[in-house]
Each structure stands twice: as C-alpha cells, then as structure tokens.
Amino acid sequence: MEFQGSGPSVVRSIKQRDLLNIWLRAWAKEQRAPALADFQPDRMADEIADLVFLSVVEERGEQRFRIDDDGHRLADAFGAPGKGSYLDDYFGPKLAPTVMPVYRECVRRGLPAYTISMVKDVYDRDVAYERLILPFSEGNGITRLMASLKSISDHGGFEIRNLMRGHDSIPEFKVRVIIDRDLVHRRTNNIPDVVEFI
DSSP: OOOEEEOGGGOOOHHHHHHHHHHHHHHHHHTSOOOGGGOOOTTHHHHGGGEEEEEEEEETTEEEEEEEEEOHHHHHHHTSOOTTSBHHHHHHHHHHHHHHHHHHHHHHHTSOEEEEEEEEOTTOOEEEEEEEEEEEESSSSEEEEEEEEEEEOTTSOOOOTTTTTSSSSOOEEEEEEEEOSSSSSOOSSOOOOOOOOO
C-alpha cells in the first residue's frame, strides 16, 4: 500500500487540524513523537466521542493495536464497542487488510497518518470518513496511538449506525497520506498542499 507525503493543510476537519497542531507543537520540542502526557488539548472533552486510544503491543512477535478506550461514534459506526479488543479483530477479515496498513505505517514512520475514505450508509448515501492517527512514544518507539474519526456527507444527514459494516463494499480511499512536511514551520502564503486523489 502506497502513502503520499503531505503537510498539515491536507486535514479538512477544523477540529482534527487543531489536534494535529497541538501534536506538532509537542513534536517540535524533541523532533519526535511526544508522550501522550505531553498532549494537552484545551477542549479534549468536546472531542472524546470521536477519539479512540490504542496501545501498541507485541504479541508472539507480531505488532498489534489494543483498543484502550473508544468514543461512542466508533461503536456506532462499527455496530459494537471495541474497548479491550485488538484492532484487527475488531475490524474483521473484510476491513482489516484495507485499514490496518494505515495504522502500521503511522507507527513505522512515527508520524501522523490521515485518510479520507468513501463509504455508503444504510440508505446508500455517500459519506466521507476522515481518520487522523497521531503516534505517541514513551521513549522507546511508538507505544500509543490516538485516532480521531469524523464523518461528513454532502447529503447533509446520514445514518452513522453500522456505517462501516452496512454494505459489502470495502471503503474506497480518496486520500491516504503520512504527514511528513511542514512539521515545524507553518506556511505563510496559505496555499494548501496539492494532494493527488488516489
């Protein structure tokens, strides 16, 4: 699976951009992924429904991601809560091969990953599912992840229940990037990065 490189301006959601900017400020201090304790958004409570916290664990020589805490929107979109589950088990055999490489690349690079994938709700309306994954380290590799999950539809309203499991189709990535540019200095000309849709 190929990933393009991009700067922070690729992130569409204002709230996700705020989370990313806070992560970038913490990253700038050491030029590496910060500890989760150093990530202190002012309005974290406002975002908690859209956030998933994961631990990166080694199990029988395999890197896995355990869901430590999940916002209710994840449970709504996937039809069940995920806390305590491993992410690949939670996604299941249909979604895991498509989505797990995004989490693995985020850990491998130690940099944020951002995707937009198109899915259909149960009423066949197109929904953009935006995922921002932020890596954290306690000093020895990436040990924690935080994923912010947002859904938006040009139709206005949509049904989030079973959004990711309501159809047999696999989500289609429109954007799949690692944020590896402009990590310290912000652009002054406000020209967004050009990201070629996949």
